[in-house]
Amino acid sequence: MAKVLTPKEVDYSQWYNDLVLKADLAENSSVxxxxxxxxxxxxxxxxxQQTLDKMFKDTxxxxxxxxxxxxxxxxxxxxxxxxxxxxxxAVITHYRLKNSPDGKGIVIxxxxxxxxxxxxxxxSETIIWNTYKNWIQSYRDLPLLINQWANVVRWExxxxxxxxxxxxxWQEGHTAHATKEEALEEAMKMIDIxxxxxxxxxxxxxxxxxxxxxxxxxxxxETNTIEAMMQDGKALQAGTSHFLxxxxxxxxxxxxxxxKGELEYVWATSWGVSTRLIGAIIMTxxxxxxxxxxxxxxxxxxxxxxxxxxVDEKFEIMNYCNNIFNEIKQHNITVKFDDRDTHKPGWxxxxxxxxxxxxxxxxxxxxxxxxxxxxxxRDTLEKFFISRTELIPKIKQLLADIQxxxxxKALTFRNNNTYIIDSLKDLYENxxxxxxxVAHWEGTKEHEKQLNEQTKATxxxxxxxxxxxxxKCIVTGILTKKRVIIAxxx
RNA sequence: CGGGGUGUAGCGCAGUUGGUUAGCGCACCACGUUCGGGACGUGGAAGUCGGUGGUUCGAGUCCACUCACCCCGACCA
Numbered sequence: 001m002a003k004v005l006t007p008k009e010v011d012y013s014q015w016y017n018d019l020v021l022k023a024d025l026a027e028n029s030s031v032x033x034x035x036x037x038x039x040x041x042x043x044x045x046x047x048x049q050q051t052l053d054k055m056f057k058d059t060x061x062x063x064x065x066x067x068x069x070x071x072x073x074x075x076x077x078x079x080x081x082x083x084x085x086x087x088x089x090a091v092i093t094h095y096r097l098k099n100s101p102d103g104k105g106i107v108i109x110x111x112x113x114x115x116x117x118x119x120x121x122x123x124s125e126t127i128i129w130n131t132y133k134n135w136i137q138s139y140r141d142l143p144l145l146i147n148q149w150a151n152v153v154r155w156e157x158x159x160x161x162x163x164x165x166x167x168x169x170w171q172e173g174h175t176a177h178a179t180k181e182e183a184l185e186e187a188m189k190m191i192d193i194x195x196x197x198x199x200x201x202x203x204x205x206x207x208x209x210x211x212x213x214x215x216x217x218x219x220x221x222e223t224n225t226i227e228a229m230m231q232d233g234k235a236l237q238a239g240t241s242h243f244l245x246x247x248x249x250x251x252x253x254x255x256x257x258x259x260k261g262e263l264e265y266v267w268a269t270s271w272g273v274s275t276r277l278i279g280a281i282i283m284t285x286x287x288x289x290x291x292x293x294x295x296x297x298x299x300x301x302x303x304x305x306x307x308x309x310x311v312d313e314k315f316e317i318m319n320y321c322n323n324i325f326n327e328i329k330q331h332n333i334t335v336k337f338d339d340r341d342t343h344k345p346g347w348x349x350x351x352x353x354x355x356x357x358x359x360x361x362x363x364x365x366x367x368x369x370x371x372x373x374x375x376x377x378r379d380t381l382e383k384f385f386i387s388r389t390e391l392i393p394k395i396k397q398l399l400a401d402i403q404x405x406x407x408x409k410a411l412t413f414r415n416n417n418t419y420i421i422d423s424l425k426d427l428y429e430n431x432x433x434x435x436x437x438v439a440h441w442e443g444t445k446e447h448e449k450q451l452n453e454q455t456k457a458t459x460x461x462x463x464x465x466x467x468x469x470x471x472k473c474i475v476t477g478i479l480t481k482k483r484v485i486i487a488x489x490x
Numbered sequence: 491c492g493g494g495g496u497g498u499a500g501c502g503c504a505g506u507u508g509g510u511u512a513g514c515g516c517a518c519c520a521c522g523u524u525c526g527g528g529a530c531g532u533g534g535a536a537g538u539c540g541g542u543g544g545u546u547c548g549a550g551u552c553c554a555c556u557c558a559c560c561c562c563g564a565c566c567a
Binding site for chain 1 (some may be wrong): 491501524525526527528529558559561564565566567
């Protein structure tokens with residue numbers, strides 16, 4: 001089997017694609033720009049869903065489901081929204097096919113043209129706000145805190161597995177509030193939840209911040225983002241939350257009576273993360289041997305591989321492994337005993353490394369003799385023996401260590417590739433190296449556009465947690481406390 | 491939509507100025523030897539050469555049209 005290519009040998013995107021395919025996560029579909037998520041990739045998505053869903057529910061949100069099809073006219077109700085999404089919508093114009101008159105195949109039945117075309121949702125603000133209109137009359141109906149797990153379609157020109165596909169899976173939260181303050185607070189709360197999920201569960205360090213006007217979600221007044229750094233130094237937007245103001249309430253005429261008996265427009269937020277997070281995990285942690293999964297998200301924590309030659313050995317080893325397997329299982333650790341004799345141990349080692357399983361246990365005749373097992377940890381590739389009696393506490397400790405270690409490793413990488421710069425020259429000379437460039441900024445939309453045209457980089461965000469420090473804007477020279485992160489992005 | 495490229499077995503590819511029965515590596519199947527880091531040997535199965543039409547005694551190869559995919563741009567949660 002060909003080895004996984006490294007970023008140094010070829011370009012990073014090829015390395016990434018190779019990894020996604022070899023680790024059996026996903027492949028390109030025969031349908032343009034779409035992706036087939038294979039069982040192993042989907043298992044990772046399910047872990048993401050479970051963890052996030054609990055976080056949403058713990059903060060008072062509930063799940064619901066809205067239609068896939070959105071009447072075209074809904075889109076034109078919010079001017080910025082339609083402008084932002086018009087170019088990437090798949091549109092349904094007919095509802096029936098018929099046999100071709102010339103007997104060759106099937107054609108669209110022109111008599112089945114839809115009165116009004118339907119758009120396949122690229123995001124659900126419009127259809128959801130059209131529904132909320134009927135759900136909200138009084139301040140007593142607020143806040144409305146709803147999340148939906150769904151698929152969306154965006155007809156992108158260029159697609160990449162997990163990072164940008166024509167159809168992708170995501171969750172989208174859509175909340176309605178009585179006051180501006182409450183909506184702003186909700187948008188901030190959700191970006192905090194995303195950041196904590198990214199860091200604690202996915203072991204991906206992120207920078208929380210606000211998007212500039214240019215980069216904002218179409219229809220939002222504020223967009224909060226979490227930005228992660230991939231191993232090639234490029235930025236990846238890993239999640240966003242939006243303060244939508246009263247834009248959608250006005251567009252869909254959603255008003256409520258407040259306690260004073262006055263009619264007011266509702267305040268809104270929306271927020272989402274997608275299967276792109278799987279891409280983020282891959283590009284943050286993987287090495288040349290394959291995936292490295294954070295234990296908190298790995299579908300499997302431990303895999304046991306038996307090693308034997310003779311039938312006698314096999315019998316003994318199977319017993320020993322089954323014992324270990326049953327014991328580990330009782331401790332809320334997901335474990336697999338790979339007792340297939342259709343593959344050799346070496347083959348299995350390579351396979352589970354490629355898949356990123358955090359801990360591998362190998363058991364051979366020597367181990368039974370010494371009442372021990374061989375442990376291999378995926379993140380450092382270290383191998384060592386531990387006594388059979390210490391097995392459970394050691395595994396628990398190791399899982400925690402791995403989770404922590406890969407986070408620290410990613411954080412160190414990000415710190416080593418973050419540069420504080422004081423001039424445009426610094427930026428132009430270094431941007432091709434990759435990484436985050438922190439700069440004072442008080443430029444206009446036009447300055448930002450120009451920056452993007454000249455360097456291909458964008459302002460990723462205005463960080464929330466950046467220490468305040470006065471300095472000169474790198475394009476205008478104006479003294480400002482505001483600092484931004486500039487980087488090339490996926 | 492512009493510029494470039496590629497379509498040959500599940501995957502990756504070779505196939506000369508047109509010439510008989512279309513090859514190679516990996517994967518797959520059988521048997522044997524192996525089994526503590528992706529084993530080896532022998533044998534085997536697997537292809538409407540992207541599609542349509544044309545030139546020709548003869549087309550994977552030449553021509554036209556067409557479809558699909560990839561890369562670079564434009565576009566972009």
